[in-house]
Amino acid sequence: MIISKILVVDDDRTMLRLYKLLLKGMGDYSVEFFINGKDVVENYRNHSEKPKVIIMDYRMPVMNGLDAMKEILEIDRNTKIIFASADTAMKEISISKGATAFLSKPFKIEELICLINKAIKE
């Protein structure tokens, strides 16, 4: 069985906790969590096994989600990134910068699962 690697980036630790509970029950996912953009970029750069999908928040300390996505796509422009933010204004911007999909907080769990599965299958 192939285990898909998922990276989740959000500075809200409660949200990270919820992502963890949610994705734990969703199937064969290996999930890693980060609290800012800089850390996820470093992880992406330093590991040969690339994630199937990255769930990216926008507002974060040190490095925001948009800058982190830009650096990751510069390494591999085929990386699937689901942008998840309460800032609906970021939808258009993130898609234009290369995000696979935009998830507006608060979101439905089914919607998240659907976007993850779609991204992995592609």
Add this chain to the structure above:
Amino acid sequence: MCEILENNRDNILKLREIEKRYKLIYEYTSIPYQSLDENVEIVDVNQAWLDFFGYDKEEVIGKCFGEYLVLESRELLNSRFSYFKEIGEIQDVEYEIIKKDGIHRIIWLDGRIEYDENGNFTQAHCFFKDITERKSIENQLRSSKTFLSNVFTSIQDGISILDKDLNILRVNPIMELWYSHSMPMLGKKCYEVYHERNKPCEICPSLQALRSGQPAYEVVPKIGPKQKITGWLDLYSFPLLDEKGGQIIGVIEYVRDISERIKTEDRLRDSEIKYKYLFENAQVGLYWSRISDGKFIECNEIFAKLFGYETREELLEDYIATEHYVYPNQRNEMLDAIRKNKEVRDSEILVTKRDGTPIWLSISARMFEKENRIEGAVIDITKRKKAEQELKESEVRYKKAYDKADFYKDLLAHDVSNILNNINASIQLIELWKEGPEMSSNSGDMIEIIKQQLERGTSLVSNVRKHSEIEEGDKLVKSVDVINVINESIENVLSRFQYREIEINIEKANEIPNVKGGDLLIDAIENILINGALHNESDMIRISVNVSEVYNNAEKCVKLEFKDNGIGIIDNRKKAIFERSYKKDKSTGGMGIGLSLVKTIINSYDGQVKVHNRVMGDHTKGSIFVVLLKQW
């Protein structure tokens, strides 16, 4: 016989005596003398002759007198000598001679022929006088006369010579031209010709000159045909004296046509009147000032009133521009601009009035460097500047209000959405797991998350309200026991973070004085503690609070240091963490509005707050928040 011989001998002696006397006379007279034979050759000359010509006697005896004449004179001599011999005498015949040294002179020659008893020519006796100087003077006089005549004729002003009875003796062509309608003029009375009157004018300067012997002057009308005034004349009358210079024999009138000058003066006067009217009635301030010291030389009444003076005279006496610039550099900057561009337009300066009231002026000016003068026009733009300032302030208020609305919108869109998202996700998971085994193991976590998020929301609402209260100035500054406030805050935070292991210690000197604070100080301290707990990944959250007395800028203060073992704050975010407000970059989230509220509250009590690394150079080891509060 003896008697006859004796008589002859006496006669001969007398004759010899006479001859000797004559010889002496001609020999020693100062008048040059020469005797010529019938061939015009020199028989004898006296010493005066030799002195005059510069020769010795031996050099000239026997020479033809013509050799000492210029060619024309020689020809004249040759042609006239026969006539001279025939009639026996000549007078004042003019010859031009050449002296030994080559100098030419003019002489007048007088001569008488000596005949023998039979009437035959024996000698020509001639005297001459040097008339060179006289001829020169005559020539000069002739030239002067011609010159004066030419001047009289060619001068382009009128000249009229009158006798004592005001009869016209002579006029120059200009007078003939001006008064052609009254020709002929000579012999007529001047007042008849020039003024068509039958008696002298009351103001006649010529009569004055005749009476007083002194020059006189008047401006008189220029009368044309039918007594029509065609212009104006400057009339200068000079007494004309006789040759001896004693008696007044007439008057010289020197007449200058000043019609054009009078017209020009009239136009200039009209122009001056109009300019003065414009200057005095212009609706802008007009002025001249000196470049060197800014002293006003001239201005209109409007200008004086701009500066609070009743009259221009008061301003010109009292006001010196250089002393009234609010920004002294403005004058030099304006002078530089004028020098560079030859003028300035609508340059705005701030000066003070007589009483010190500031006034904004718009100046357009030009410089006349050689005359040390600036001339300019000014308009009072104080109202406009005030309106502009009010507009700017209004824009600032509007921007502030806009930013404030944007800030609260952002709070709703981000912070509140995140809280709702967390609650929403928790509920969805509960619903998802309600029939499964996950429910029993995770329900506690879910309920805890929901509670925590509700508390977070409550805290957010509370902070927003407090933000608003402070901005509206609705706060009371009073003496506060800061230790009590810290202890109360610690209790509240421990209560809120029951789900985490947390330890908060307080260290302090024995006696800590009260500080300048208020009811919101507890919120500021709570927010610092909450921040240290929220952004902390350690298993055991450790926060220590150190309280001490310090001096800050010679003022007694109480210093609060909050050290935590949290994730720390990178250097380039340290300045921004207190600034989550209306202008903050929204891309760097993570801190909520808590720290912004901290700064707002502490500053409202005249305190200060800052943050630095707990371990110098390594932000990952946690932060130290320092709060300085003034002692009460």
